[in-house]
Amino acid sequence: MKLLLINGPNLNLLGLREPATYGHATLAEVERAAAAEAARMGAELAPWQSNHEGAIVERIHAAHTEGVAGIVINAGAYTHTSIAIRDALAATALPFVEVHISNVHAREPFRHRSYLSAMAAGIVVGFGVDGYRLAVQGLVRRLSAG
Numbered sequence: 676m677k678l679l680l681i682n683g684p685n686l687n688l689l690g691l692r693e694p695a696t697y698g699h700a701t702l703a704e705v706e707r708a709a710a711a712e713a714a715r716m717g718a719e720l721a722p723w724q725s726n727h728e729g730a731i732v733e734r735i736h737a738a739h740t741e742g743v744a745g746i747v748i749n750a751g752a753y754t755h756t757s758i759a760i761r762d763a764l765a766a767t768a769l770p771f772v773e774v775h776i777s778n779v780h781a782r783e784p785f786r787h788r789s790y791l792s793a794m795a796a797g798i799v800v801g802f803g804v805d806g807y808r809l810a811v812q813g814l815v816r817r818l819s820a821g
């Protein structure tokens with residue numbers, strides 16, 4: 676079972692970026708932990724990050740043709756703005772879990788709306804970087820259940 680982990684804008688700065696909100700783990704550490712969790716569950720996870728909306732759209736399209744079974748995505752700020760990323764997920768109909776490190780609902784009102792949530796298989800919000808591991812678990816279980 677092939678999974679794709681997509682991290683969106685500014686998540687390459689994890690560890691440096693607002694550590695009180697996002698913690699001290701780096702993106703590389705987060706990606707390793709998510710891949711290890713996938714492997715533990717018998718799946719294979721490929722991590723990928725971009726700061727560019729169109730690149731994320733194209734990565735989602737490619738996932739579809741590569742036979743990826745499901746996606747874990749933290750679209751960062753694009754969560755709250757990107758109809759294009761939503762449409763890419765809808766177009767490919769790939770099951771996905773939306774992750775946010777912080778509890779977006781306890782933050783500014785502009786973070787309360789997600790263009791992705793209504794189509795997500797599940798959402799993990801506010802558990803820090805542990806959310807990625809939880810999302811992988813949930814996604815593999817969902818995909819295994821058919």
Ligand code: DQA
Pocket residue numbers: 684685686749750751752753754774775776777778779786
């Ligand atoms: C985030 C929350 C977003 O509002 C923010 O723009 C991010 C990170 C999170 O993981 O908590 O970049 O998605």
